[in-house]
Amino acid sequence: MDRIRKLLAEFRRSDHKLSWLRDQFKWRYFAFRHKKQLRLNLMFDRLHAVDTAHELSLAAAGVPAADVARGNGVYRPLTGELFREAMGSIDIDASAFTFVDIGSGKGKVLFMASDYPFKRIVGIEYAAGLHEVAVRNVASYRSERRQCTDIEPVYGDALAYTPPPGPLVLFIFNALAPDFMRALLQKLDTDAASEAGRPVILIYTNIRSVSEIGGAFDGLRNLQTIRRKRRFLVIANMAARASVL
Numbered sequence: 001m002d003r004i005r006k007l008l009a010e011f012r013r014s015d016h017k018l019s020w021l022r023d024q025f026k027w028r029y030f031a032f033r034h035k036k037q038l039r040l041n042l043m044f045d046r047l048h049a050v051d052t053a054h055e056l057s058l059a060a061a062g063v064p065a066a067d068v069a070r071g072n073g074v075y076r077p078l079t080g081e082l083f084r085e086a087m088g089s090i091d092i093d094a095s096a097f098t099f100v101d102i103g104s105g106k107g108k109v110l111f112m113a114s115d116y117p118f119k120r121i122v123g124i125e126y127a128a129g130l131h132e133v134a135v136r137n138v139a140s141y142r143s144e145r146r147q148c149t150d151i152e153p154v155y156g157d158a159l160a161y162t163p164p165p166g167p168l169v170l171f172i173f174n175a176l177a178p179d180f181m182r183a184l185l186q187k188l189d190t191d192a193a194s195e196a197g198r199p200v201i202l203i204y205t206n207i208r209s210v211s212e213i214g215g216a217f218d219g220l221r222n223l224q225t226i227r228r229k230r231r232f233l234v235i236a237n238m239a240a241r242a243s244v245l
């Protein structure tokens, strides 16, 4: 009752009643989906003998206070549904590609990627506490669908990281704040120019909307957006474009 009274008072005070209602609806719907998602995430953990489901603030995971905001403040695992939808939009011979999850947290995306026959799977993570959990998870992970056993979590900053040579699928689930995402993309774009022969595909996902990253993808010269959906987008260099559906 008290909560309803508070909400009504807030509504009365708001200058833009329509946008107040829109925001309320948006966040309530997100909270509802989020709760449902936690149950699915916990099922993933039980099924595969890992610990990835629970969110954690980056400060609690060992990121220095000055660096927390550039990583969006919180660890949260990607949903299986969005991962499969995004991966379903590219058509590649995975065995020729290395898969890199940028901001790999406790490793859930690495495990989901191992359902595909990638040559190798790497995760780069700058929160020491999350990296340690990922290393333990790699040791305990089990799955009947697994097609790649070479999974390596790396502790480090994505902005200082050089991806391995050869064809690449880079994957990002809302890991970096927009300015840092732009810096990372520009670095990858320059690398793509100097290694024009190798296919590079980058998949960016956001459980709410890719529009949250703003114009970070604008103005790239070698990596071009080839697919844009509400919750993921795919960019690729020329050498990879033929591989993407």
Ligand SMILES: C[S@@+](CC[C@H](N)C(=O)[O-])C[C@H]1O[C@@H](n2cnc3c(N)ncnc32)[C@H](O)[C@@H]1O
Binding pocket: 058, 070, 071, 072, 074, 075, 076, 077, 078, 101, 102, 103, 104, 105, 106, 107, 108, 109, 124, 125, 126, 127, 130, 156, 157, 158, 159, 173, 174, 175, 176
């Ligand atoms: C939304 S979580 C996604 C975790 C993982 N990809 C998954 O879906 O299970 C984003 C992750 O990116 C990491 N991160 C943010 N900025 C980073 C950076 N500059 N270098 C490496 N990791 C970073 C955070 O610590 C966090 O674990």
